[in-house]
Amino acid sequence: MIDLRKFIDLDALQKIQDQFSEATGLAAIAVDGEGKYLTKGSNFTDFCMKHTRKNEEGAKRCQKCDAEGSGTYYCHAGLMDFSTDIIVHGEKAGAIIGGQVLPGVPDESKFRDIARELGIPENDYLAALKKVPVRSESMIRASAEMLGNVVNQLVNLEYMKTVTQKRNDILDVEIEHIQKSLDEVTEKTRDLQKVASMENILSINASIEAARAGEAGVGFAVVAREFGEISKNSGGVYQRIHELVGSINTSVSKLTGTI
Structure with missing residues (x-):
């Protein structure tokens, strides 16, 4: 398995990721081929991280989405997420994942139902929901694709430089x-x-x-x-x-x- 840490400039990757999140409002983080974090999370929401993922049942559902999700998709809680593979020399070496945004104005009643299913205080859940960025679905898909392309170009350029030097x-x-x-x-x-x-x-x-x-x-x-x-x-x-x-x-x- 190709180890991205051996050749990628993680500081440069972090900077690109942070700028992407700041410009689009989408959360993002990079992982290696084993799913271990390469970067620190950018623009992660309290709705996902402090409420949904800290809930036992919510965490299970999130993990299922993480494992099965590909491209740009809806998560179990109704937000849009994305996952783009990092391909190096024809081999999957990691992924850039994120999202945690709403594709439109949320239906609060549906999120109250989710909160009750997970056993999360409804008012706290809805208060966190109101802080989640809202972006159009087309914008979310285009932004995720752009980030995937940029990261893949950066990683493959660094890989070729390393191979050439060796x-x-x-x-x-x-x-x-x-x-x-x-x-x-x-x-x-x-x-x-x-x-x-x-x-x-x-x-x-x-x-x-x-x-x-x-x-x-x-x-x-x-x-x-x-x-x-x-x-x-x-x-x-x-x-x-x-x-x-x-x-x-x-x-x-x-x-x-x-x-």
Whole structure:
């Protein structure tokens, strides 16, 4: 499961959430994939938090709505709530939830009935109800969708920044390993070039000695020539390796400069 706390700027998320609630009157809070709070609640109403949710039966009904609610929906108490998934890399990593607003002027008689069902003092319940913001249903739906889009964009941007940085860090380490390996290959190739040069000198000396030996050195002269050819070919191969290493070094340097 993707842990939002590992990459998201929670202060920035809190600020966006607070500004949203201040502008729209809707309550809001962000939770992770396990339902644990990421932010502090913004614009939560006493009607929900101090009365309905603190009542045992009311809390059960609210929890049922929280678990089953999706998008923008009516809660059991007649208010409108919303829940928008936070999707990161195709995986649900949390949600932004809230609402706690009325889509129109409330019918007090219905809320008196709810208060009696829950065992909450009717007058206290209605007094808290009068403080609940009233917004049109279209405004509530549009606001919830907007917040969901903004939060998802913020979270995914932060996620990509984190992933990119991790990849760059890994790339830096691997480039360093490649550079060390290339340096070692260069050093070994130089050693082999020295060996090839010595082999060539030995071949020349052997040819001279074979010539001095006359007919007796004919066979040895053939071996000396073959030895000389091998040393020349080896020298060419080592030179090509050296050139390729130089080319790779150039590419690595260019790659490092673009990170």
